[in-house]
Amino acid sequence: MKMEKKDLHLEVKKMESLLQTSCRTIWENPEVGGNEKASADYFRRLLDAEGFHIINEEHLEHAFCAEYGSGKPVIAILGEYDALPGLSQKVTDKKKPVKAGAPGHGCGHNLLGSAAAVGAIAVKRYLEAEGISGTVRFYGCPEEELLCGKVKMAYYHMFDGCDFAISWHPMSANMVYDNGYLASASAHFEFKGRSSHAAFAPELGRSALDAVELMNVGVNYLREHVTSKARIHYTTDSGGFAPNIVPPRAGSWYFVRAPYISDVKEILARVGKVAEGAALMTETQVEMKVDYGCCEMQENHAFGDLAYENLKEAELPVFDEEEMAFANRLLESVSDADKEKAQKLYETEGKPMVWKLNSRNLYEINPLTASSDSGDVSHMMPMCAISTSCWPAGVAPHTWQSAAAAGSSLGEKGALCAAQVIAGIAYDLYNKPEVREDILKEFEEKKDEYTPMYEG
Incomplete structure (x- = not known):
């Protein structure tokens, strides 16, 4: 049967x-x-x-x-x-x-x-x-x-x-x-600077943490100029240095979400430019690593x-x-x-x-x-x-x-x-x-x- x-x-x-x-x-x-x-x-x-x-x-x-x-x-x-x-x-x-x-x-x-x-x-x-x-x-x-x-x-x-x-x-x-489902991508940004004594010789240091903070400020301004349905989330890592050390390393981890993967790629590229600008302002170096992305x-x-x-x-x-x-x-x-x-x-x-x-x-x-x-x-x-x-x-x-x-x-x-x-x-x-x-x-x-x- x-x-x-x-x-x-x-x-x-x-x-x-x-x-x-x-x-x-x-x-x-x-x-x-x-x-x-x-x-x-x-x-x-x-x-x-x-x-x-x-x-x-x-x-x-x-x-x-x-x-x-x-x-x-x-x-x-x-x-x-x-x-x-x-x-x-x-x-x-x-x-x-x-x-x-x-x-x-x-x-x-x-x-x-x-x-x-x-x-x-x-x-x-x-x-x-x-x-x-x-x-x-x-x-x-x-x-x-x-x-x-x-x-x-x-x-x-x-x-x-x-x-x-x-x-x-x-x-x-x-x-x-x-x-x-919102399309999404994950990316890490690692900044490298130069350490120094934060009180004795701050002028010799190049703060990777300053770069991270400037990047995050820049991305917060970017939010107004992307599709309203986009979401940008981040966390930060200061490297665990004491306050009296100019941090030579710091990083941030970003998620970018949007209705379409094409939007995600475009926004992520703009986030990358903000990171480059932060590195330029602080005379540090930045490496961007895209971990993965998923589609709508x-x-x-x-x-x-x-x-x-x-x-x-x-x-x-x-x-x-x-x-x-x-x-x-x-x-x-x-x-x-x-x-x-x-x-x-x-x-x-x-x-x-x-x-x-x-x-x-x-x-x-x-x-x-x-x-x-x-x-x-x-x-x-x-x-x-x-x-x-x-x-x-x-x-x-x-x-x-x-x-x-x-x-x-x-x-x-x-x-x-x-x-x-x-x-x-x-x-x-x-x-x-x-x-x-x-x-x-x-x-x-x-x-x-x-x-x-x-x-x-």
Whole structure:
């Protein structure tokens, strides 16, 4: 008997305990970007046991691809598992770290990677049962919070041969994002001067710290003359010298964000000129090193339509009274204004959790204004992006409240729904050539030349 989409949804449902185990295992062992050894190894073992072929990249220790099947189309399912520094949190309605200063899953990547893996397993079982042409790939993607993991993976050609990509993220809503993410780039500026005694012979010194401060002042004036949607953030490093030493070394670290990567490159070049001006004024030298950059998400409405239809068909998260009570307690630490704004936006009818499908065009008034290296994937192949309700409306990601929800049944129910949606989207891509053609046509019309903003 032919396996239908409802059977695929049931296959995901059968794996609910596996999903919960995965979500909790990653949540209980948080690892920040660049250190995700246990998390990556967990998913490697899980998918290897299921019969996937594991492909590792020698240059990226914690990145991998798990592949099953043969032939076209090749569907990439994106998984992440890195945590955030300093967001250790117990599953409680009060700010209470498991370990002070330790990392935690305040962005719900324990849910993200787990739902993606379960969705991929369901798709594998479908391909295996039906014996049709098609390949599924689960991508273990590290360092998303550093905005560079997938950029590095693209640089090393790990996504070559893929036709479509499916992504999701825990949020407060059940919705589709047709576009989003601010493009971003990271750059370090290192100034070198000449040390001297700050009181005895200040005229002999050339202060690298003065250069850093002048650069930052210059960039603050620059803000008025870039696109209003741009964001420029920085931190500084004075080198740790005592006040009576003219600092011979100092630096600053900048993030530049804007709606398009072309804007980011232009603004970053102007920031570089400001740095050169600061060096000229202080008679120091400056070295600019661009670490990496990530792109905005390329819109694809045809793919968004497909994703939305699959959100309609999946079992949306249903929260019981105890879970709603926990969500309400989490919201006690959120301002009334923020809570009311979110509940109005998501039309929760006063409930703390979103319990229904949000409108198709909600992304237009609630865009993704953060950045993600997933944007780069959308420039290599058509990519869709969904979110499901995993924490209360009014709670922001990267907070202790979202970390608590991500370790609870609130997040796990949202992840189960996401796994069904992922599997359903893949099912349609394998079985509806006309839908594939529409998505690819739109992608070809909008795509531009893509080169990873990374130098290895």
